[in-house]
Amino acid sequence: MGYNVAIDGPAGAGKSTIAKLVAKEKGYIYVDTGAMYRGLAIHFLDKGIQPQETEKVIEACKDAEVTIAYEDAVQHVYLNGKDISSRLRNEEVGNMASVTSAIPEVRKKLLELQQNLAKTQNVIMDGRDIGTCVLPHADVKVYLTASVETRAKRRYQELQEKGEDCNLEEIAHDIEERDRRDMTREIAPLKQAEDAVLVDSSDMTIAEVVKTIVDLCR
Numbered sequence: 001m002g003y004n005v006a007i008d009g010p011a012g013a014g015k016s017t018i019a020k021l022v023a024k025e026k027g028y029i030y031v032d033t034g035a036m037y038r039g040l041a042i043h044f045l046d047k048g049i050q051p052q053e054t055e056k057v058i059e060a061c062k063d064a065e066v067t068i069a070y071e072d073a074v075q076h077v078y079l080n081g082k083d084i085s086s087r088l089r090n091e092e093v094g095n096m097a098s099v100t101s102a103i104p105e106v107r108k109k110l111l112e113l114q115q116n117l118a119k120t121q122n123v124i125m126d127g128r129d130i131g132t133c134v135l136p137h138a139d140v141k142v143y144l145t146a147s148v149e150t151r152a153k154r155r156y157q158e159l160q161e162k163g164e165d166c167n168l169e170e171i172a173h174d175i176e177e178r179d180r181r182d183m184t185r186e187i188a189p190l191k192q193a194e195d196a197v198l199v200d201s202s203d204m205t206i207a208e209v210v211k212t213i214v215d216l217c218r
């Protein structure tokens with residue numbers, strides 16, 4: 001049995017940044033489940049499917065195989081055997097993932113992959129439903145959040161550093177929309193597990209959040 005740490009929370013709360021650092025410090029494997037939903041999203045986009053075309057998405061699930069592998073502790077996502085990791089992080093893919101992750105057939109495709117990864121290895125897994133659905137018996141559960149304002153500002157800075165044109169209000173609106181979708185969907189909605197520790201990172205440094213979580217681990 002692996003030691004399992006679950007980190008859930010809304011978009012932009014810093015889950016992946018924090019989880020990677022905790023993984024490094026504790027020697028756990030970092031599993032990014034959002035990247036798996038993004039991997040399937042690329043499959044749908046490549047087929048020319050629109051986010052709202054639910055029937056087509058369900059049909060397209062039949063010939064999609066998402067797997068992951070690690071290179072120098074970095075997670076790579078493979079779609080039908082092809083490494084698509086470099087395409088995961090853009091708005092179109094994120095939006096497609098956010099909409100299609102509400103479809104039961106899409107979630108079912110990834111559940112077993114996620115559970116198998118945690119079975120035999122020590123993992124820190126981040127997502128929306130890890131503590132509530134994927135790993136209900138995780139050894140440590142954290143619900144990591146921050147105010148919409150803080151999350152929007154962080155995202156704004158990140159984009160500015162990349163030299164991309166962006167607007168703070170639009171980003172905040174987008175974050176609220178994504179939160180609403182994740183929290184109100186019928187299947188595996190984003191919510192704090194009863195036994196999860198709430199960490200609000202709005203006024204915390206990255207190092208403080210990492211220490212808080214490391215201290216919760218054995």
Ligand code: C5P
Pocket residue numbers: 011033034035037038094097098099101102126127128129130178182
């Ligand atoms: O975390 P990230 O932004 O990469 O996730 C992309 C989308 O995948 C999210 O907007 C969310 O709707 C979905 N997701 C999910 N369950 C997870 C991880 C991600 O529904 N465990």
